[in-house]
Amino acid sequence: MLPATWMPRVPLLCGYRHNNAIPWILAGGFAAMTLPASAAPALDLRAAAGGGTLLFRQLFDADTGTFTYLLVDVPSRKGVLIDPVYEQHGRDLALIRELGVDVVAAIDTHAHADHVTGSWRMHQATDCAIGLAAAVGAENVSLPLHHGDRVAFGGHHLEVRSTPGHTDGCISVVLDDHSMAFTGDALLVRGCGRCDFQQGDAHTLYRSITEQILSLPAACLLYPGHDYTGRTVTSVAEERAFNARLGGAATERDFVGHMENMKLPHPHRIAEALPGNMRSGKPRQSGTGAGSLAQDEVWAPLGRSYAGLPEVSPDWVASHRDQLTILDVRSAEEFSGPDGRISGSLLIPLPELEARSGELPAGAPVVVACHSGSRSALATQQLLKAGHLQVANLHGGLARWADGGYPLEGVIATGSPPH
Numbered sequence: 001m002l003p004a005t006w007m008p009r010v011p012l013l014c015g016y017r018h019n020n021a022i023p024w025i026l027a028g029g030f031a032a033m034t035l036p037a038s039a040a041p042a043l044d045l046r047a048a049a050g051g052g053t054l055l056f057r058q059l060f061d062a063d064t065g066t067f068t069y070l071l072v073d074v075p076s077r078k079g080v081l082i083d084p085v086y087e088q089h090g091r092d093l094a095l096i097r098e099l100g101v102d103v104v105a106a107i108d109t110h111a112h113a114d115h116v117t118g119s120w121r122m123h124q125a126t127d128c129a130i131g132l133a134a135a136v137g138a139e140n141v142s143l144p145l146h147h148g149d150r151v152a153f154g155g156h157h158l159e160v161r162s163t164p165g166h167t168d169g170c171i172s173v174v175l176d177d178h179s180m181a182f183t184g185d186a187l188l189v190r191g192c193g194r195c196d197f198q199q200g201d202a203h204t205l206y207r208s209i210t211e212q213i214l215s216l217p218a219a220c221l222l223y224p225g226h227d228y229t230g231r232t233v234t235s236v237a238e239e240r241a242f243n244a245r246l247g248g249a250a251t252e253r254d255f256v257g258h259m260e261n262m263k264l265p266h267p268h269r270i271a272e273a274l275p276g277n278m279r280s281g282k283p284r285q286s287g288t289g290a291g292s293l294a295q296d297e298v299w300a301p302l303g304r305s306y307a308g309l310p311e312v313s314p315d316w317v318a319s320h321r322d323q324l325t326i327l328d329v330r331s332a333e334e335f336s337g338p339d340g341r342i343s344g345s346l347l348i349p350l351p352e353l354e355a356r357s358g359e360l361p362a363g364a365p366v367v368v369a370c371h372s373g374s375r376s377a378l379a380t381q382q383l384l385k386a387g388h389l390q391v392a393n394l395h396g397g398l399a400r401w402a403d404g405g406y407p408l409e410g411v412i413a414t415g416s417p418p419h
Helices: 086-101 119-127 200-213 234-242 253-260 269-278 314-319 350-359 374-385 395-401
Strands: 020-025 032-035 052-060 066-074 077-083 102-107 128-133 141-147 148-155 156-162 171-175 181-183 221-224 311-314 325-326 366-369 391-394
Touching: 032 374, 052 086, 066 086, 066 148, 066 156, 066 221, 077 148, 086 119, 102 119, 102 141, 102 148, 102 253, 119 128, 156 200, 171 221, 200 253, 314 395, 350 374, 366 374, 391 395
Parallel strands: 077 102, 102 128, 128 141, 181 221, 311 391, 325 366, 366 391
Antiparallel strands: 020 032, 052 066, 066 077, 148 156, 156 171, 171 181
16 A cells, blocks of 8 residues: 555655665565665765766666666655566666665556566565556556656656657656656657557647647757667757657648558567556566566575676575585685685686586586675676576675675684685
8 A cells, every 4th residue: 555645636746665675586586585775885876876966877678679767866865767677677676776776666658568567576676656647547556647746756756747649648757857858659769659559649649749748948858768779868959850750840730641651560569568568567477478477496586786697695595505506716725715715615716617617516506606706796607608597696705795794614813804
């Protein structure tokens, strides 16, 4: 249930509160364990934001040409995620976790026809709200949006503008200072969304774009929901001047004549995407059917770094030590040196791993370790590439292991963790 502040038509919408924890996700599954936020290295979020009070990241799904956007209010670390993609959930969650962001809402600009949204998965992982136009009527939406609503994240907010025409449930969201807007599929770079299905209408789209988007300040940057040729951003000034469908001297009659004669094929994933998005991305049944979670054999509560690397925490490794092969990829001198080693570790130095990987015991999952997690990250990538399925990096390496109070053989006591 949402707090009372999450009410439709209330001018300012506020976010969920959830515990100060960083979720770990299963391989293709749900949140299984959490690490306290204090376990993550401190990050100067203002520096990551270029010195400003708003952090902005544009993410891309190459398979569908879809852009996902993360906006974060730096002082509060509260953020919103716009148009997440189901298959990119691990990437998005890893970035949110690494930055230490408290996601207030995952917002979809419409019910997409070319990909399944990742909003439900993000809600499961972070307790964020799921925002979508109320007109869509989708299931699992906890934040039904209407024209004029505001979605607050810390000291910033997004203004909701109804922009139907591509579909009857399209919205665009505009940053509070009108410096940037996220137009979904209503307005694209030098183009716009199609109008020939999902209750689309060219006349309606023309009015939506001209009255709600191109009416913004000329300097407002416009971020589209898709692009297929490498264009990432445009501006109101550019689209007013150069959009071939409605810019320059083009009239509504010109626009409608263009749109009604495009004769485009339907998106190839429409049969999967639309039903999935009418559930906000929630699978019909976990592990089965179109748009469901990939259910590989889950052997550990795997996290995934923003670099895409599977990781396990020292806490979990310590409690499952007898079920794992701990592969230490440091040099023999380091392995026998004063920094110590995890009891029972198998030593195969990184330069020798490719030739000696056959020495890994069959059937036991492999956790790769080094001092900091850097060399072991490369070793993890090599093993995955070679076909080893149950392998993960030890998050933070032996340094994090020691910081957690777990024993190391051969350590020379110096009163500080290994260096």
